[in-house]
Amino acid sequence: MLHPRPLACIATLLAASAPAAAQPKPPPKAPAVAQTCIACHGIRGVSTTKDSPSLAGQPDIFLQYQLVFMRDGQRQPGVMAGIVKTLTDENIRDLGAYYAALAPPPPFAKAEPVDADKVNAIMGPRRCGNCHKEDFSGQGETARLAGQRPDYLIKSLTDFRAGVRRGRGMGAMMEVSVTLQDEDIAMIAHYLASKP
């Protein structure tokens, strides 16, 4: 299923970079290929474009998987179709390391206020925090959600619910989203977007 080469390299990269991640570091240097991402994903990975996700602070392995999925056709690349197929395995490793090392986006300024009890009643039984971490900072192959653009969160949850985006593993995201109503998705999206 997965491309074996990037996976082998993902393991090497993680082993090499794990101890350094604990220290505060100066901002990472952008690989040259990241210039082509700025138009949609923003300067330093914080998006100001509707439906285009912020990448800053996403887990390295999550970013690499998504780029491989889009390059290999397991995830619909949409407007990234032209760019993603030109990326080499080395580009993908560099991009994953770069965006993961950037400061995560601040809470989304225009997130609508949400009733925390209502949203917890929807998210609690679905155990979102078990995989995405309790602070929604993400881990491993699982995305960071805190501070993400609400328009993009709505799009991705709607795609998972419809089975358009299959994602990693056994379709965990399809299972948790299939019973969500549109208004639940909107509430979740604005709640997560407002998180630091």
Ligand code: HEC
């Ligand atoms: C023309 C605009 C555009 C450009 C240029 C672009 N992207 Fe994207 N990218 C998008 C959009 C829109 C999505 C969301 C796709 C969807 O809805 O599934 C996306 C999704 C992604 C994702 C998945 C993120 C997630 O949270 O699931 C990654 C990773 C990504 N892009 C990386 C890159 C990188 C790296 C580059 C530069 C090499 C790049 N993109 C260039 C528009 C763009």
Ligand code: HEC
């Ligand atoms: C069993 C683990 C698991 C649970 C539970 C789970 N997720 Fe996920 N989630 C994942 C994984 C893994 C991905 C990456 C999927 C992929 O590869 O496309 C993901 C992706 C996402 C994305 C797409 C983010 C992006 O940047 O592309 C959103 C949004 C999301 N999850 C929200 C939620 C919400 C809200 C809940 C609870 C209702 C939830 N998740 C529960 C594992 C989980």
